[in-house]
Amino acid sequence: MKETKNQMLVIFGASGDLTARKLIPSLFNLYVAKQLPKNFVVLGASRSNLSDGEFRKKVVYESPYLKSKIEDLKENYVKGFADMLFYEDLGDDYTKNYERLSKRIAKLNDTNGTENNYMFYLSTPPSLYEPIAKNLADAGLSSQEEGWKRLIVEKPFGYSLETAKELNKGLQKYFNESQIYRIDHYLGKETVQNLLVTRFSNSIFEPLWNRNYIHHVEITNAESVGVEKRGGYYDKSGALRDMFQNHLLQIVSLVVMEPPIGNEPEDIRNEKVKALKSLRIMKDDESLFENTIRAQYVASEINGEKIKGYREEDGVDPNSTTETYAAVKFFVDNWRWKDVPFYVRTAKRMPTKVTEVIIHFKTPHHQIFKDSGLSSKDNKLIIRIQPDEGILIKFGVKVPGQGFKVERANLDFYYSSLAETYVMEAYERLLLDAMQGDATLYARADEVEAAWEFVDPILDYWKNGKDIRMYGYAAGVWGPENADELIDDLGFWRNPGQNLADDAGYCVIC
Numbered sequence: 055m056k057e058t059k060n061q062m063l064v065i066f067g068a069s070g071d072l073t074a075r076k077l078i079p080s081l082f083n084l085y086v087a088k089q090l091p092k093n094f095v096v097l098g099a100s101r102s103n104l105s106d107g108e109f110r111k112k113v114v115y116e117s118p119y120l121k122s123k124i125e126d127l128k129e130n131y132v133k134g135f136a137d138m139l140f141y142e143d144l145g146d147d148y149t150k151n152y153e154r155l156s157k158r159i160a161k162l163n164d165t166n167g168t169e170n171n172y173m174f175y176l177s178t179p180p181s182l183y184e185p186i187a188k189n190l191a192d193a194g195l196s197s198q199e200e201g202w203k204r205l206i207v208e209k210p211f212g213y214s215l216e217t218a219k220e221l222n223k224g225l226q227k228y229f230n231e232s233q234i235y236r237i238d239h240y241l242g243k244e245t246v247q248n249l250l251v252t253r254f255s256n257s258i259f260e261p262l263w264n265r266n267y268i269h270h271v272e273i274t275n276a277e278s279v280g281v282e283k284r285g286g287y288y289d290k291s292g293a294l295r296d297m298f299q300n301h302l303l304q305i306v307s308l309v310v311m312e313p314p315i316g317n318e319p320e321d322i323r324n325e326k327v328k329a330l331k332s333l334r335i336m337k338d339d340e341s342l343f344e345n346t347i348r349a350q351y352v353a354s355e356i357n358g359e360k361i362k363g364y365r366e367e368d369g370v371d372p373n374s375t376t377e378t379y380a381a382v383k384f385f386v387d388n389w390r391w392k393d394v395p396f397y398v399r400t401a402k403r404m405p406t407k408v409t410e411v412i413i414h415f416k417t418p419h420h421q422i423f424k425d426s427g428l429s430s431k432d433n434k435l436i437i438r439i440q441p442d443e444g445i446l447i448k449f450g451v452k453v454p455g456q457g458f459k460v461e462r463a464n465l466d467f468y469y470s471s472l473a474e475t476y477v478m479e480a481y482e483r484l485l486l487d488a489m490q491g492d493a494t495l496y497a498r499a500d501e502v503e504a505a506w507e508f509v510d511p512i513l514d515y516w517k518n519g520k521d522i523r524m525y526g527y528a529a530g531v532w533g534p535e536n537a538d539e540l541i542d543d544l545g546f547w548r549n550p551g552q553n554l555a556d557d558a559g560y561c562v563i564c
């Protein structure tokens with residue numbers, strides 16, 4: 055087991071939503087699981103004027119995100135956690151007041167024995183990432199002469215290839231690449247990591263994992279919710295930037311990558327970068343027109359409840375051309391994947407929340423049971439990332455009786471069957487990894503840039519392309535009908551239900 059050294063976590067943007075909703079609950083879980091180091095403190099920093107006590111009240115005692123967790127625990131236990139939290143008000147301007155902040159850090163370090171090991175978490179608007187890094191460096195807080203210093207950077211990492219490069223350069227002026235941890239919470243999901251294990255710890259999948267046996271690959275990420283309270287942010291982002299450039303291309307890289315030479319962070323990251331660099335970039339309008347689809351949800355009624363259309367959401371421009379649905383077909387230009395199409399889609403306001411990877415295998419090259427009724431797409435490996443996490447293999451079996459009637463059967467594995475194993479939440483896992491200095495599940499600078507390189511021309515075409523269309527889909531359906539055209543020479547999208555084994559067309563709103 056890796057060692058978690060005594061340390062301090064400084065969260066910039068500590069009065070915000072992410073801190074209350076994800077960061078503090080994850081730290082609380084780690085505290086309950088006794089995974090935090092002996093000497094550990096959290097210093098929150100934001101513009102809001104809060105005392106230590108008010109901060110503790112907000113993110114622990116009165117937090118709706120901890121309510122059910124702390125109800126089950128003794129009060130002094132909860133107090134033990136809350137007492138590790140402190141707060142420093144940075145005033146109106148994050149670029150000022152660093153002198154005060156660094157004095158507070160030094161004092162907390164001396165009184166709590168955190169050994170000058172500091173992890174800075176940037177959970178602010180992205181425009182502040184570089185200024186904060188600069189201010190920290192100017193205050194001597196990026197130097198590793200005494201203790202280590204790490205910088206965790208939230209998404210979005212850039213708005214385009216150009217801005218991502220600028221941000222990389224900007225941060226690397228003040229911190230070394232090895233100190234920078236770019237978070238992608240999908241990499242913290244147990245089932246996403248399981249993609250690596252499924253592929254590289256079994257001898258039954260990898261020999262088939264190539265163009266000789268795989269017909270096409272499909273990845274679906276669907277959410278039943280709309281943009282919720284984040285209309286202002288989302289309208290400047292859209293599905294391609296919000297989910298595809300980061301989370302989905304990370305999943306793609308794990309499906310596409312070659313076997314790494316080992317499981318050290320750089321072994322894995324090197325292969326992921328190579329995978330992302332092998333995605334065929336679509337450059338001309340014709341291929342962008344043929345291989346990409348965008349759409350927005352429109353008002354609808356589900357189970358008697360009226361659902362707003364995207365353009366009616368708070369913070370969204372009534373004439374917005376931001377997509378809430380994105381589907382992309384692409385190829386991977388390397389030896390393993392030549393001519394194998396990949397279909398990846400992501401959207402809000404779908405019938406259910408689900409993320410899965412489907413490997414569709416080819417038809418056996420000589421079919422002796424071709425009158426059996428099964429089609430070429432009946433051998434599938436489904437890796438279910440959420441919910442009902444697990445793996446399903448679909449294959450043909452003989453129907454008992456005379457002749458050779460073939461029917462589809464399922465072989466399945468469910469994570470829930472490992473009931474005794476505690477499965478950490480994504481942020482919990484990622485925070486612990488960063489505390490231990492393990493960057494395997496964090497994106498490297500070149501990885502992020504390679505992903506933007508693929509996405510940039512699509513965004514550009516969607517903004518300026520001459521024939522580009524914006525389709526509509528009623529909230530609660532599986533996107534615009536036109537999206538089927540993308541895939542229809544091969545079949546149709548698998549529209550799964552909430553459970554792994556639920557097949558096409560099963561729709562619920564949850």
Ligand SMILES: NC(=O)C1=CN([C@@H]2O[C@H](COP(=O)(O)OP(=O)(O)OC[C@H]3O[C@@H](n4cnc5c(N)ncnc54)[C@H](OP(=O)(O)O)[C@@H]3O)[C@@H](O)[C@H]2O)C=CC1
Nearest residue numbers: 067068069070071072100101102177178179180208209210
């Ligand atoms: N919320 C989520 O679920 C997710 C968030 N993220 C990312 O995490 C980051 C934080 O998100 P979230 O917590 O939702 O955002 P919020 O808007 O809720 O919080 C932002 C924080 O930054 C501070 N802040 C805002 N503007 C300024 C400013 N001009 N100068 C100084 N401080 C400022 C705020 O301080 P104060 O209020 O005290 O002024 C607040 O603490 C963003 O980059 C977001 O993209 C990523 C994935 C999911």
Ligand SMILES: O=C1O[C@H](COP(=O)(O)O)[C@@H](O)[C@H](O)[C@H]1O
Nearest residue numbers: 209239240277296297301409440
């Ligand atoms: O990063 C983001 O992810 C969430 C979806 O995360 P999940 O773990 O619930 O699948 C998405 O709702 C949000 O728009 C996006 O910014």
